[in-house]
Amino acid sequence: MGRYPGLIYFVLKRLDSLMAIGKSRHQAKQRIRAELDEVNWNGSTGMIYSHTTRKVYQQHILAFANWAMANYQVKRPEELDTHADELVSRYLQEGIEQEKSPYTLQTVRSALRLYFGWKVAESVILPKRKRTDIKRSRVSVKQDDHFQPQHWPAHILFAQATGLRFAEMRDVHVDEIIAQPDGRVIVHVRNGKGGKARNVPVLAGYEQDILAIIEGRAPHEHVFEHMPKNMDVQSYRRASAQARYRQHAPGRTLPDGQGSLSLAIMMRRRR
Structure with a gap:
């Protein structure tokens, strides 16, 4: 009997299934708006439309998966899915306690919500981003x-x-x-x-x-x-x-x- 693939394998396979390179997110949203009959709907299509987004989101999702394996002995994808809300909430709360930037925390949450669903970790209130926190290019780099x-x-x-x-x-x-x-x-x-x-x-x-x-x-x-x-x-x-x-x-x-x-x-x- 072959070896059972590890959790990371399943994470990467799911991310592969979410790729929509070359497709239009705008058109996808238009179709969803028509199906829902809600002109102002502006949610997520649940897909990834650029390699840059895939790279960033994959980094955060794999970090979360490794954290779950190391701290809660999660080994199988069904375990990760079953306890997603609790684990993601704890993971984000740790990030807040470690004083990670609001931008980083919001990116992490967006990545994990794309992976697990957009209602995950609704109980966690992230700190707000302020313009004064955005440092890129404000001074010589x-x-x-x-x-x-x-x-x-x-x-x-x-x-x-x-x-x-x-x-x-x-x-x-x-x-x-x-x-x-x-x-x-x-x-x-x-x-x-x-x-x-x-x-x-x-x-x-x-x-x-x-x-x-x-x-x-x-x-x-x-x-x-x-x-x-x-x-x-x-x-x-x-x-x-x-x-x-x-x-x-x-x-x-x-x-x-x-x-x-x-x-x-x-x-x-x-x-």
């Missing part, structure tokens, strides 16, 4: 030492004008930059966060600069043949968002960065 802005003017201009993510800039094609009859320019993102496509308007005043980047180039060519891995795209995204805010709300001051993130933003990011 190590990667800045390896990035020379003067060598990448087109990349910086594009990031500031569009606010795209690193992978979105890397993947965009020439024919996905579209000039509109009214003079505006939009960038079509085929595969954004969660596999969702969207159209991003270029900031007013940058239109001709963006069109100059693609002038005379083949339609299916990547706009950027190479993306510098140490480019702090997040800082340019933030600057772009601030500029967009000022364009749409002239005369208004930007939020001061204090206080909690809005509930709508928190719920959207958890999913």
Whole structure:
């Protein structure tokens, strides 16, 4: 008789079954909304639409499984499923007591809820995320030492004008930059966060600069043949968002960065 596979094997197999690479989360949500007859439904489809999400969630789920095996002698997948609510609640509570960041705890909970179901550990109240807790790119970081802005003017201009993510800039094609009859320019993102496509308007005043980047180039060519891995795209995204805010709300001051993130933003990011 062959050896019974270990718990980790079953965890990985279940994660494999949840993969939906190349499929649209947006379309899946639309189908669910139609089936439920709830136009505003915004829950999880229960699937994984990107390799990055799989990597992050797998790391957290395997850490939880190893914790359950080490502390509660859980060896079989049915045991893990049966006691999921109790174990996940204890695991999250330990994370709170260890003062793990709210962002980490919410990511862990999202991963475990995708795996076990979205009602698991409902009794555990996680600490709220605050804007002041988000440290990335607020000050000079190590990667800045390896990035020379003067060598990448087109990349910086594009990031500031569009606010795209690193992978979105890397993947965009020439024919996905579209000039509109009214003079505006939009960038079509085929595969954004969660596999969702969207159209991003270029900031007013940058239109001709963006069109100059693609002038005379083949339609299916990547706009950027190479993306510098140490480019702090997040800082340019933030600057772009601030500029967009000022364009749409002239005369208004930007939020001061204090206080909690809005509930709508928190719920959207958890999913």
